[in-house]
Structure formats: C-alpha cells, structure tokens
Amino acid sequence: MHEASAGRTVIGLGSQVKPHIVRRYGMPWGRPAARMREYVHAVRAIWNSWQTGERLSLRGDFYSHTLMTPISAPDPVPSGTPPILLAGVGPLMTQAAGAVADGFISHPFTSVAYLTEQVLPGVRAAHAEAEAAGEPWTARPFEVAGNVLTATGRTEEELAEKITGIRERVAFHDSTPAYRGVLELHGWGELADELHRVSARGEWIRRGRLIEDEVFDTFAVAGEPDQVAREIHRRHAGVVDRLSLSADGADLALLTDVLAQLKALD
Numbered sequence: 001m002h003e004a005s006a007g008r009t010v011i012g013l014g015s016q017v018k019p020h021i022v023r024r025y026g027m028p029w030g031r032p033a034a035r036m037r038e039y040v041h042a043v044r045a046i047w048n049s050w051q052t053g054e055r056l057s058l059r060g061d062f063y064s065h066t067l068m069t070p071i072s073a074p075d076p077v078p079s080g081t082p083p084i085l086l087a088g089v090g091p092l093m094t095q096a097a098g099a100v101a102d103g104f105i106s107h108p109f110t111s112v113a114y115l116t117e118q119v120l121p122g123v124r125a126a127h128a129e130a131e132a133a134g135e136p137w138t139a140r141p142f143e144v145a146g147n148v149l150t151a152t153g154r155t156e157e158e159l160a161e162k163i164t165g166i167r168e169r170v171a172f173h174d175s176t177p178a179y180r181g182v183l184e185l186h187g188w189g190e191l192a193d194e195l196h197r198v199s200a201r202g203e204w205i206r207r208g209r210l211i212e213d214e215v216f217d218t219f220a221v222a223g224e225p226d227q228v229a230r231e232i233h234r235r236h237a238g239v240v241d242r243l244s245l246s247a248d249g250a251d252l253a254l255l256t257d258v259l260a261q262l263k264a265l266d
Contacts, residue, residue, distance in 0.1 A: 007079025012105055012145075013040070014087030017178045033092035035062045040084055040100045044137070047081040050074055084137075085145055089179060094119050098126030100135075103143030108246040109173035110147070111218050112235050114182045120144065120239075146240035149220035150247040152228050152254050159222065165248055166220050168208040174215070175199040175207065186218060225254055229261035237266075 002009040015021075015032045022029050042063045049056040049068045056068040083102035088094040089110065097104040104123050106115055123144075131138040151166040153159035173179050174188075175195035183192045191210070198207045216222075221231045236243065243262065245255050 002079065002082050003077045007077070007082075009082040010103075011043075011082045011084045012087065013084060013101075014105065015093065017176060033088075033090075033096045036086065036093065037096045037100050038062050040086065040096075043084065044081070051076045051081060083140060083143070085143065089119075089182070091118075091122055095122045095126040098123035098128075098142075099130050100137070102137055102140050103145060103241075105145045105244075106147050106240065107173075107179075108147045108149050109170070109179055109182060109219055111182065111186065112239060114185050115146075116239060118181070118185060143241045144239070145242045145244060146236050147244045147246055148232055148236070150228060150232075150245040150250070150255070150258065151220060151222040152225050152247070152250065152258060154251075154254070159224070162247070162250060163216075163222050164208065166222065167211045167216055169246075169248065170216055170219050171195055171207040171211050172199075173219075174211070186215075188215060191215065225257045226261055229258050229265060232258075233262055233265045 013036070015036055016025075018029045021027050021032075038060045039062070042058055042060065042065055045056060045058040046065060046068070048054060050073050053073075056065055058065045085103035085105045086093070086097035086101035087105035087107060088097050089107045094104065104119075106119070110119070124142075127138065127142050149166050149169060151159065151162035153162050174183060174192055175198065177192070177196060180189065180192045183189055195207055195210060198210065221228050221235075223231065232243065243259075245258060247255060
C-alpha cells in the first residue's frame, strides 16, 4: 500500500481498554503502554530488515522476531518506511507516543482543553527526550492528528439524526472509566459515574439522553458543512497538524465537503 500510494501511507496504532481486550478479544491484559512501545520498535525492526536486508533480531519483554526468510520479505520501498502515529488518552500511552512514534493521534473523546493542557505537554516532553537521545525516528517532523466527533446533514431532519448518533457516542465514551479524566478536567466526574451505572444496567437509550448540550458541544461539532468547518478550524487551528472526522454513518460527500472547506480556511 505504501508503494502504491507513492509513500503517502501513514500507519495509525492504538490499544483498547481492558474490558475489550480481555472480554471481547480474549487476550491477556498487562502493561499496555510498555507493550505498545515495544510493538512500535518491533514493527520498525521488521521494516528495517525489509529495507536493508539486515538480519532480523529483536528480543524483547513482549515480542520476539528473529526470522525473516527471503520469500517473506518484500522489496525495499524507494520512499522509505511509513510514519507511525500512536493514539492514546492517558499519560502513559500519550507519553509513549512522544517517545517512540512519529506522531500522536488524539482520541475522538478529547476536548481541546484536555488535549492542550493534559496531553500534549507530556507528548512533547517525551519526544524531546527521544530527540536528545538521538533516536533515528525523530529526524521526521512530529505530527499531532486531531480526531473530531462530527454531526452534519443536508436537512434539519438529517442533522438531528446525526446529532442523536453522536450524542450516543459521547455518552458511550463518557461511561468508560478509562476516559474519566477527560470529564474530570471539566468538572463532570459525577456524570461519568452515572453513565457507567446506566451502561452497566443496559439502559442504552437513556444513556444518550443524559448528555446535555454543554457536554455535547465540548466534545463534538454539529451543523451544516460550512458551520462545522469554521468551528473545527476555530478550535483546532494551531493545535493539530492533520484532522480526521469521526462521524458514524455520515454521508461521505458531506464529510469531504467539510474537509475541503477546512483546507480552504488554512
């Protein structure tokens, strides 16, 4: 894919929270940030073997890669290996992004205040340490990718439907204990507790109704495409280097319109 796109591929990595890892995927849980750091090193070791023909030799606490047969190795890519961006919310994973990745991906459930006050300082400090240590991947510019919960539509009815869906997404993330710190920054810790109780009882419909407009507007952007573009630009200009729109079931043409208008604003 990287070769076919003339070197434009960007690899995004991210872990899940413990209930999904253990109960949904049936995998063991433990030291996710340390595991992710080593995983990024492992991916780079494999790519280096493909690019240079050097013997693959990586032995870590979580991963071991010591075999790469010629038939399994693709030809080197002229543009070099893709950048790796790492997603995170909590301090350990976000610092891991700064320490070992080429960039950081913001979680959709992240306010601009949480990103700038709680996340990016740790990310940039970890990246500065990697630069000072002369880590080779720091030769690339470090990128911050924003991820915005977005509701848009052509008609009032369509927009209302999309807002309801995004409101439910906000409630879903609000109810997850791992994201409680995001709410606490805004003084909404009790809302996280209530939503967690409601989710545990399976009251999914009621959960979305607990998200008031102030909470919704902090974590999501809604409106017609031009309104959405202007508001996203107002919030994120100068904060992130690239943007993704998180909009379940949205019309691709509408999202493309939003992105085109965002680009024009830059």
